[in-house]
Amino acid sequence: MSAHPLLRVEGLRVALDIGPEVLSGVDLTLDPGEIVGLVGESGSGKTTLATALLGHARPGARITGGTVTVGDVEILGLRPRELRRVRGGLVGYVAQDPATALNPALRIGTQLAEMAAVHLRGREVTAEVGAALEAAGLPSDRAFLRRYPHQLSGGQQQRVLIALAFLPNPRLVVLDEPTTALDVTTQARVLASVREMCRDRGAAAVYVSHDLGVVRGLADRVAVMYAGRVVETAPLGALFSSVSPPGARHPYTRGLLAASPDVAVRGAPRPIPGHAPSVTARPPGCAFAPRCVAADALCRTETPGQVEAGPGHVVACHHPLSGAVVPSEAAVVQDVVGEPLLRARDVSFSYGSQRVLHEVSLDLREGAFHALVGESGSGKTTLARVLSGFGGNVTGDLSYAGEPLAVSGADRPAELRRRIQYVFQNPYRALNPRHTVAEILRTPIRHLFGVPGDEARRRALDALGRVALRPEIAGRRPGELSGGERQRVAVARALVCEPSVLICDEITSALDVSVQAAILELLTTLRRDGLTVLFVTHDLGVVRAVADEVSVMHRGRIVEHGRTDDVLDDPEAPYTRSLVTAARGAVRQTW
Amino acid sequence: MTLLPRDRQVRAGALLTVLVVLVAVLGPVAAPYAADELVGPAYGAPAPGAPLGYDYLGADVLSRVLLGGRSLVLTTVCAAVLALLAGATIGMLAAWTGRLADRAVLWCADVLLAFPHLVLVLLAVSMLGRSRPLVVATVAVTLLPGTVRLARSLTLGVMRQEYVEAARLLGYPRRRILFREILPNVTTPLLVHLGAMLTWSAGLIAAMSFLGYGVAAPAADWGLMVNENHGGLRIQPWAVLVPVALIALFALGVNTLAEGLGRTVARVEEER
CATH class of the missing domain: 1.10.3720.10 (MetI-like)
Structure with missing residues (x-):
């Protein structure tokens, strides 16, 4: 830490207009050229902090105290006109979703020229635009500049945004989860261009992410946020060190580390008990105390101050822990010997004239935890939906336990509709917002088994218990539940059907890591009871953690399949190799 | 939902709507004269016993307003x-x-x-x-x-x-x-x-x-009253203004109420 930091945030407070604080006194410093990863789960206030660095608070919130100084400029004291010059010019910003951050009606070149015109002068513009695009790894010829945003891929759009942010040569760039919507291989390329641009232009960056793995591949230092406060700041090496003590000190940081699946490590990620408090219901004292193993009476009343834990390592905790984060037992994964229960033979699928599955074959063995991996557009969700009976323009054969299985769910016997259950990716759309949880669970029971009300209620409560939800949840509607709770209800809705096969379509991708860990733990428990699971995911870390077998999809074909360890340790197909390299690269590059 | 809505817009809309509907529904009970009873001079000004005056034929405007909703x-x-x-x-x-x-x-x-x-x-x-x-x-x-x-x-x-x-x-x-x-x-x-x-x-x-x-004359109706009396707008405005105002208030009240309700529901859902 130098004596003249580039960014200094002191005592920053942001509150909602209706009262509660989103940020309660945040301190953060950044040296010139340094990249800090700002990590936290949803509701931690990380995006609020990111936008506050540009002097902005979203509608319904306002900045109520503290200072944000970049260089010699005190951002929060600026008048609107000065603030406009600082935004973009001194502090750049890259938004999370490139699809909505670029103006769809303007050509790429026009948007870049606009940014340049505001912050640069006359003749330099063309040269600067070209240089910025090249630095972001994009072509800079006229043909590219004449394109519209929708003519670019998601990764290219995101790199255009990065080029835009770096174009006026800002001293600080704030990046708000810029790779969350991207595939692993694309993500690796985008991260590489961020790193290069920071280095070449001497800019510092605040990189907001919910993903410790991404931050690990990019940042020099990590700041962990929880419930509106920075709970731990540490150099990257100190935080991730598993050999040299002290490692991560704050119980929450350690919980996050234990919950993050890692492609290199076998064993189920461990969930953090409880869930993060909402902005309106943060507990007094240390906000993490209710979920903390080390919490005592002091933690519940006194907010802990910042304690020096090492060089550049600060932790806000009364009882910091130390030592390596112990991975949980690795005995989850097993060799599956069962017969194929659900089989697909030469299955093709088309949307109109476009073919998205090309003669795919898949064997799902009885009792297996089978992962189906691929990037977006690889056809993994389509295959899962075909197996589940969504129907459509399908050719090829399906079979269940040796018997032929109809392609359309409507043509399957009720017994098979019940035995093969599908869980949707997005828990926010999968549950009817107008029904209570009890209704959501009772309806399939009554429909499939025709049992009377009392028995249906008993089975519904039983299913809630199996997914580790409290019985009080039964009276609530989905809108009153957190994302993780909703996804558990969705799993419970599948479980009440007493299925043999559970097809899970990216069911953890919309959830925080600690919640994902809890859902994965739930699934491994269920498969111990004999359930066969097909788990669709894009995350190789998750595959390594819980799957026995894996099939890798690329462009509508299965390019490789086998035991998880065999495939991930010694990938044969070139595509699998690039996936594994990208996933490991995000973790390893800095070591 | 509680009995008394908390949203100001919903409350105002409900109040207006209820007011106009009450006039329309209970009016006939309170009307002092029949719709076709001629009790004063044509376009007669408000007088004791006829606070809104008389219409183009000499019928009591108040009675026709109460009957015509x-x-x-x-x-x-x-x-x-x-x-x-x-x-x-x-x-x-x-x-x-x-x-x-x-x-x-x-x-x-x-x-x-x-x-x-x-x-x-x-x-x-x-x-x-x-x-x-x-x-x-x-x-x-x-x-x-x-x-x-x-x-x-x-x-x-x-x-x-x-x-x-x-x-x-x-x-x-x-x-x-x-x-x-x-x-x-x-x-x-x-x-x-x-x-x-x-x-x-x-x-x-x-x-x-x-x-x-x-509705055909001689029965009373707010829309009809506007037609009948617009010729005397300058000498006896009440015979036109009151029915017009009631129609406008009804439309305004219902619209405010519906929009307020929609907004309240939407906000409740957003907060969840």
């Missing part, structure tokens, strides 16, 4: 509710069935939309007579296309939701999916639309009375 409010509400029920059913079924039925329904709705509402209603009334059920039905028909289109697009949106897909996958009966999964998710915007329809329907029916195609 019931038919307007009743016809308006019946027409709008009928349009809502029929439109929602047709729209939901069209969206659910899809293909040919959907196209046919859309085509009919567009043809209906192409006619000016007032012309359509006047045509029907002059050809088929001016019985109240017929007026209700024709006004409802003019309101139908918008409702069908709205219900159809809302249903299409909800049908794409995954909970509906899940219900189909589990093989629930069609009726259950339509009534239990889809209907509760389209009711809020449809209720807001009902408010707008009440406004249009009130305007249309008042216009018909004004043009002489609605």
Whole structure:
């Protein structure tokens, strides 16, 4: 830490207009050229902090105290006109979703020229635009500049945004989860261009992410946020060190580390008990105390101050822990010997004239935890939906336990509709917002088994218990539940059907890591009871953690399949190799 | 929901609506004279016993105001509710069935939309007579296309939701999916639309009375009163202003109420 930091945030407070604080006194410093990863789960206030660095608070919130100084400029004291010059010019910003951050009606070149015109002068513009695009790894010829945003891929759009942010040569760039919507291989390329641009232009960056793995591949230092406060700041090496003590000190940081699946490590990620408090219901004292193993009476009343834990390592905790984060037992994964229960033979699928599955074959063995991996557009969700009976323009054969299985769910016997259950990716759309949880669970029971009300209620409560939800949840509607709770209800809705096969379509991708860990733990428990699971995911870390077998999809074909360890340790197909390299690269590059 | 709504807009809208509806419904009980009783000079100014003066024939304006709301409010509400029920059913079924039925329904709705509402209603009334059920039905028909289109697009949106897909996958009966999964998710915007329809329907029916195609004299009606007395607007304004104000307040009240309710529901859902 130098004596003249580039960014200094002191005592920053942001509150909602209706009262509660989103940020309660945040301190953060950044040296010139340094990249800090700002990590936290949803509701931690990380995006609020990111936008506050540009002097902005979203509608319904306002900045109520503290200072944000970049260089010699005190951002929060600026008048609107000065603030406009600082935004973009001194502090750049890259938004999370490139699809909505670029103006769809303007050509790429026009948007870049606009940014340049505001912050640069006359003749330099063309040269600067070209240089910025090249630095972001994009072509800079006229043909590219004449394109519209929708003519670019998601990764290219995101790199255009990065080029835009770096174009006026800002001293600080704030990046708000810029790779969350991207595939692993694309993500690796985008991260590489961020790193290069920071280095070449001497800019510092605040990189907001919910993903410790991404931050690990990019940042020099990590700041962990929880419930509106920075709970731990540490150099990257100190935080991730598993050999040299002290490692991560704050119980929450350690919980996050234990919950993050890692492609290199076998064993189920461990969930953090409880869930993060909402902005309106943060507990007094240390906000993490209710979920903390080390919490005592002091933690519940006194907010802990910042304690020096090492060089550049600060932790806000009364009882910091130390030592390596112990991975949980690795005995989850097993060799599956069962017969194929659900089989697909030469299955093709088309949307109109476009073919998205090309003669795919898949064997799902009885009792297996089978992962189906691929990037977006690889056809993994389509295959899962075909197996589940969504129907459509399908050719090829399906079979269940040796018997032929109809392609359309409507043509399957009720017994098979019940035995093969599908869980949707997005828990926010999968549950009817107008029904209570009890209704959501009772309806399939009554429909499939025709049992009377009392028995249906008993089975519904039983299913809630199996997914580790409290019985009080039964009276609530989905809108009153957190994302993780909703996804558990969705799993419970599948479980009440007493299925043999559970097809899970990216069911953890919309959830925080600690919640994902809890859902994965739930699934491994269920498969111990004999359930066969097909788990669709894009995350190789998750595959390594819980799957026995894996099939890798690329462009509508299965390019490789086998035991998880065999495939991930010694990938044969070139595509699998690039996936594994990208996933490991995000973790390893800095070591 | 509590008995007294907390939202200011809902409260104001409800107050206005209730006020006008009370005048319309309870008015006939309180009217001092009959509608066709001539009790003073034509266009007579307000006098003791006749606080709003006398109309073009010499009937008591207050009595005619109190008597003339019931038919307007009743016809308006019946027409709008009928349009809502029929439109929602047709729209939901069209969206659910899809293909040919959907196209046919859309085509009919567009043809209906192409006619000016007032012309359509006047045509029907002059050809088929001016019985109240017929007026209700024709006004409802003019309101139908918008409702069908709205219900159809809302249903299409909800049908794409995954909970509906899940219900189909589990093989629930069609009726259950339509009534239990889809209907509760389209009711809020449809209720807001009902408010707008009440406004249009009130305007249309008042216009018909004004043009002489609605309630026939000597019976009292707010729209008719405007027609009868507009010649004496400068000597006896009350005979026109009071019925006009009541029609306007009714439309305003209903619209404010519906919009406020829609906003409240939307906000409750957003906060969750």
